Amino acid sequence: MLTLPPEAALPHELTTATAGPPITVPRPAPIANRWITDGFPATTEGALGWLTDFNETALRGGDPATYLRAYGESALPHAPAPQGSGLYALLTSFRDRAGIRPGELKPGLTVTYDVTQGLIKGTADAGRFAVVCTLGQLTFDYQGQTTSMGIGDCQALRWTGTAWRIAPGSRAAYATCAWPGSIESVTAGYRPLSRDGAR
Numbered sequence: 001m002l003t004l005p006p007e008a009a010l011p012h013e014l015t016t017a018t019a020g021p022p023i024t025v026p027r028p029a030p031i032a033n034r035w036i037t038d039g040f041p042a043t044t045e046g047a048l049g050w051l052t053d054f055n056e057t058a059l060r061g062g063d064p065a066t067y068l069r070a071y072g073e074s075a076l077p078h079a080p081a082p083q084g085s086g087l088y089a090l091l092t093s094f095r096d097r098a099g100i101r102p103g104e105l106k107p108g109l110t111v112t113y114d115v116t117q118g119l120i121k122g123t124a125d126a127g128r129f130a131v132v133c134t135l136g137q138l139t140f141d142y143q144g145q146t147t148s149m150g151i152g153d154c155q156a157l158r159w160t161g162t163a164w165r166i167a168p169g170s171r172a173a174y175a176t177c178a179w180p181g182s183i184e185s186v187t188a189g190y191r192p193l194s195r196d197g198a199r
Contacts, residue, residue, distance in 0.1 A: 001133075001154070001176045002188045009149045014181040022194040023118050025049040036074055038163040044120045047130040047157045050164040052115045052193070055087070055134050055153055062111025062140060064091045065103040071166065076158060078168035086174050087153050090138075098142060110141040113151070116180045117190035121154065121172075128159040129167060133175045135190045150179040152190070 026049055028039035037053040040046035058070035071082035082088055092102070100106050115136035123130045133154040140147045152175030158167035178184035 008184040009177040015183040022192040059113035075166040080171035
């Protein structure tokens with residue numbers, strides 16, 4: 001993945017250029033009692049849709065403990081340890097700086113991750129293995145102070161026959177982080193996501 005300076009992830013001018021047409025992310029089939037949505041199809045677009053839902057759910061609230069729970073429920077045996085994830089490191093660093101322990105509820109703290117772009121890096125095993133990436137706006141709002149940045153995440157995913165899961169084996173290369181819609185995001189190969197129906 002492309003390496004960019006840290007300031008590329010901060011809010012700045014958008015571009016009309018694109019790295020290609022939008023990627024249409026399918027709507028999942030409804031499955032009851034699932035925290036992380038399943039029901040995405042066995043396609044690369046389905047894999048990207050699943051990772052989008054996983055990351056938006058796991059990062060909501062900005063708690064490393066929530067991320068660990070989501071990862072634990074979504075990883076196959078022998079998948080890379082979640083503690084090596086860039087997203088986990090980012091959440092842990094934020095909580096440390098703010099003096100908030102993992103798992104601690106903090107009134108007035110709002111953290112959201114809104115995915116707007118994605119990247120399909122490649123597939124193998126007749127499409128049952130895919131490396132996909134999300135790029136979105138991660139926003140921390142705490143005690144009246146708001147910080148936003150563009151954060152990417154790449155995961156190697158395995159189709160189990162019924163659902164996408166984080167694959168065993170080597171960790172995918174860390175994603176390029178850029179402000180969504182910026183020229184840097186385009187240079188990194190991220191394309192806009194078009195969601196097939198509201199979710």
